[in-house]
Amino acid sequence: GFGTRRSDVPALFENLATVRQVHSDSCISADGRSGVLGPGDALLEDAAGAVVAVKTADCVPILLVDERHRAVAAVHAGWRGAVARIALRAVQAMSRRFSTDPRDLHAAIGPAIGACCYEVGPEVAAQFGLEGRTHIDLVAANRTQLLEAGVTAGRIHASNLCTMCRPEDFHSFRRDRQAAGRLYSFAGIAAR
Numbered sequence: 001g002f003g004t005r006r007s008d009v010p011a012l013f014e015n016l017a018t019v020r021q022v023h024s025d026s027c028i029s030a031d032g033r034s035g036v037l038g039p040g041d042a043l044l045e046d047a048a049g050a051v052v053a054v055k056t057a058d059c060v061p062i063l064l065v066d067e068r069h070r071a072v073a074a075v076h077a078g079w080r081g082a083v084a085r086i087a088l089r090a091v092q093a094m095s096r097r098f099s100t101d102p103r104d105l106h107a108a109i110g111p112a113i114g115a116c117c118y119e120v121g122p123e124v125a126a127q128f129g130l131e132g133r134t135h136i137d138l139v140a141a142n143r144t145q146l147l148e149a150g151v152t153a154g155r156i157h158a159s160n161l162c163t164m165c166r167p168e169d170f171h172s173f174r175r176d177r178q179a180a181g182r183l184y185s186f187a188g189i190a191a192r
Contacts, residue, residue, distance in 0.1 A: 002061065002110035002159065002185045004169050009184035013051045016186070019043050021054065023080035027073075027093035041081050042090040046071040046098055051188035057173040058113035058163050060138045061185030062087055062146075064094060065106045071098040072187035079120070082141045083127045091149035102150030107157065109139055110185045111170050114162030118174075 003009045010016055017030040019040040026040035032047035043052040052074045054061055059078035066072070075081075075090045094100040115137035125134045128141065139158050146156050163170040163183070171181040 003183045005171050009186055015050055017043060017052045021076045023078055025084035025086045025089045027090050029097055041086050042073055042075040044073045044093055044097055048189050049191040051186055053184045053186035055182035055184055057171040057180045057182050060112040060142050061110040062142060063108045063185060063187045066100040066104055068104050069098045069100055070189050072189060074185060074187050077142050079124055082138055085145055087142045087145035088149045103152055105151045106155050107146050107151050109158040111159050111161040111163050112138055113164050113174060117162055117164040
C-alpha cells in the first residue's frame with residue numbers, strides 16, 4: 001500500500017522493517033527482522049507475516065510482488081537512486097535471492113513528484129543525459145528500468161499522483177522543505 005499524509009503506517013504493523021535510505025543501489029534482505037535494518041534503498045522479504053517499507057516525500061516508491069515465490073520488495077528511488085538503477089537492481093536481487101522470474105512480478109509505482117513539478121538544474125539533468133534546466137520524469141525513468149529488468153509492461157502500474165501538486169494528500173520535500181513529513185509505502189506477506 002501507499003500511505004498519505006493522514007496515515008500512520010508504523011502504528012499498523014508491529015513487525016515493520018525499513019532501511020536508512022542513502023540514495024544508492026543497495027538492496028537489503030529483511031529475513032523476517034523488523035526495525036531499521038541498515039543503509040540501503042530496497043528491502044526484500046519472503047517471511048510470512050513480515051512487512052517491509054520505504055519512506056518518501058517526492059522520491060519514487062516502488063513495490064514489487066512475486067506471488068509465485070511469496071516475496072516482496074519496497075524500493076526508494078529518488079533521482080540518485082534512478083541514476084544508480086535501484087529499480088533494476090531490486091529486480092535482480094529478487095531473482096538471485098528468491099528465484100523470482102521478472103515476468104511474474106507485479107510492480108506498483110506510488111505517489112512521487114511528477115515531471116510537471118520536478119525541474120532540475122544542469123548538474124542533475126546531465127545525469128539523465130539532458131542539458132540545461134529541465135523537467136525530469138522519475139516515474140518514467142524507473143518504469144524503463146523495470147522493463148529492462150524483464151518486468152512486463154502490463155504488470156507495471158503507476159499511481160501518476162504528484163506529491164507536490166496535492167498538498168492535502170501528500171508530503172513533498174520540494175514544497176515543504178524541512179517541515180515535510182514522510183509517506184510510507186509498504187508490502188507484506190500474509191501469514192499462512
